Amino acid sequence: MLVFGKTPLYLGICLSAWITATAENNIEPKADNVRWVSLDFKTILTWTIEASAHTYTVLHSEDDRDWEENPDCIRLREPECDLTNYLEPLDRTYAADVRTEPATVDYDDILEELPHTYSPPFNPYRESNISAVEFTVAFADESRVIINITEPLTGLHRQGKQLSIRDVLKKDLKYKISYYKSGSSGKRDVISDSSLAEVSNLEAGEGYCFMVAAFIPSRPRNTQHGAWSAQLCASRGSNVLRELSLGAWVGVVFTLIMVLVTTVTVMVLCCRCYQQRHSVHTTQSSVPI
Incomplete structure (x- = not known):
């Protein structure tokens, strides 16, 4: 009787573990490390993701207004979205929402249930990096x-x-x-x-x-x-x-050395040719006729 009493308990534990594992496997992976990368007002939103069949859609908001979709950033498989042309005017504070979507989804029905990851606020006019001139x-x-x-x-x-x-x-x-x-x-x-x-x-x-x-x-x-x-x-x-760089100075010195070596080599060869011709001429002149 004791054995039969424990059987339902063991079955319950196994079933609970299986349900938990299945639920964990079905959780859509959220985007992590969402950040803005901006140079000379070209602004890209990037994030990190786990390998999966899921896609990502990016929305943005200006000064805490309504969220707007970006036509170029719907159902992305790569973890980045170019928002350069959507952050207008530049001197505003923007936020982005990266939403995870399964491979097949009825977007209207489960929009609010999708995992969200929000970006930090960003102002392109005041925060975009400027490259070296x-x-x-x-x-x-x-x-x-x-x-x-x-x-x-x-x-x-x-x-x-x-x-x-x-x-x-x-x-x-x-x-x-x-x-x-x-x-x-x-x-x-x-x-x-x-x-x-x-x-x-x-x-x-x-x-x-x-x-x-x-x-x-x-x-x-x-x-x-x-x-x-x-x-x-x-x-x-x-x-x-x-x-002023070490490479530039090395190049200049190397060039000067090569010019010097080439000049000396040419001079030595010319001297040898002259000496040989002079020696032949002297020998021919000393032979009696």
Whole structure:
């Protein structure tokens, strides 16, 4: 009787375990680590997922308003969604909702039951990273140089034109120029309102090195600066720019050595040919007729 009494208990435990395991296997995997990746106003929402047959649909909301679907971000199998063209106006706070969907789903019936993962808030105008700029340096006179900055292009287009960061940020965009005299550790900064900047009060005859970054003082402190450019150096004597990198110096030295070796080799061969011809001529001249 004791054995028969335990049988229903064991069956109940096994059935409960099977139901639990089945339920766990049927749970739709939620998107994890949802985050914004934005460079020069090209903005992509990314997340991590487990391998499964599920798809993901992304909705976004502007300033806590109604959620909107994005035509390019429905039933995705890859864990990313390009929202660049949907975050307008730029100077607004946006949030995204990544919803997990099974392979077959009646979307209208179970919309509210789908697993959701929400993104942190994001403001493209104030938080998109700005890439490093390129620039040139030219001496105006002994004590002044002109910095000519090429402004990066953004991921935004208007009427067939790709916008630059100046087109987007307008008067909020400035440039910070950091420079120092060759052989000195003391740096100075100059802020310019335009992409054509002047650095003055330089010591005549001295070489200077320059770096440039976009600067948006209206932004929060941690996103005010764009990436710093490569460092360029110039001296008034040669007015030749060069990047201070070990690879560049190695290349220059190697080239000089090769030119020197080639020159010496040619000279040695020419000398040997001359000596051989001279020796033959001397021998022929000494033979009696």
